[in-house]
Amino acid sequence: MNSNCVSKENQCSINLAENECSDGMCCFTCVIPPDNAHIGFFKAFWKSGTGASCIKMLIMSEGYKNELYDSCKFLDFLIYKNGTDSDLKMDLRCCVYGSRPKQCADYPDRAGESLYKKISGPCIFNEYTAPSTYKKLVYKREWQAYYAIQDNIDILSNIFVNLDASAGRELLLKANGVYIATVSVGNTEKDYILIPINKQAQKVLYTSEKHQPIVSIRQAYERWEEKIQRNLQNHYGKDWETKLKSAVEMEEKDAGKRCNEDAACNTKC
Numbered sequence: 001m002n003s004n005c006v007s008k009e010n011q012c013s014i015n016l017a018e019n020e021c022s023d024g025m026c027c028f029t030c031v032i033p034p035d036n037a038h039i040g041f042f043k044a045f046w047k048s049g050t051g052a053s054c055i056k057m058l059i060m061s062e063g064y065k066n067e068l069y070d071s072c073k074f075l076d077f078l079i080y081k082n083g084t085d086s087d088l089k090m091d092l093r094c095c096v097y098g099s100r101p102k103q104c105a106d107y108p109d110r111a112g113e114s115l116y117k118k119i120s121g122p123c124i125f126n127e128y129t130a131p132s133t134y135k136k137l138v139y140k141r142e143w144q145a146y147y148a149i150q151d152n153i154d155i156l157s158n159i160f161v162n163l164d165a166s167a168g169r170e171l172l173l174k175a176n177g178v179y180i181a182t183v184s185v186g187n188t189e190k191d192y193i194l195i196p197i198n199k200q201a202q203k204v205l206y207t208s209e210k211h212q213p214i215v216s217i218r219q220a221y222e223r224w225e226e227k228i229q230r231n232l233q234n235h236y237g238k239d240w241e242t243k244l245k246s247a248v249e250m251e252e253k254d255a256g257k258r259c260n261e262d263a264a265c266n267t268k269c
């Protein structure tokens, strides 16, 4: 992947809208089977969302190959100017929300479940925003996620709500962390505008008791034991329990150390 950085004068910011499901990460990865088979026969008659085919989710992690995910055909991806200031909001929504399939409607309470597997787990956004100790143990790596929009004015004109496509593109490229990169898709290379997905969990509304941020390995394991155990067994084989135990101990020791430092600072200050 080649990246073309642009100068960032008059920088602005871009954040997820504070709406239900506004991160939409599951509509790129975990909920949808190939070719949107979950929608069934009628999918051919329904209009596609603005995110279909031209917006992807790019996952990058040091030392690993980039991963690129297509969005569901019915994902609407919208960017709009937030009032009078120069900041932008992006909103990812299902354009067949009222008729969405059961596996989408049940998400995230039954995240990771399928017809054949009953193992549920944390949703992808919560894993993305989890502490690095959790990701290093459960996935053996950390990762950064981006929305990747094909840099094409016709595509951009479908995405911007209250901005003309050229003005919107210019503003978008000034946003914090946004840059253009050439990404290989199959045998072709295309320019994409990469928008980092920020990890501000409080910006996304939680819709259920289960759909809560991951704060520690112990808390996540108590809630999602079966799913996490499966990952650990895949990564560490018969040593998985030892790895889990020492990661929890280390995490709790570090948290205790931080508390003591804070308490010492409060006494002195």
Ligand code: SF4
Residues within 6 Å of the ligand: 026, 027, 031, 032, 072, 073, 074, 075, 076, 093, 094, 095, 096, 097, 100, 101, 104
């Ligand atoms: S049908 Fe709707 S909720 Fe389900 S994956 Fe597609 S966009 Fe997301």
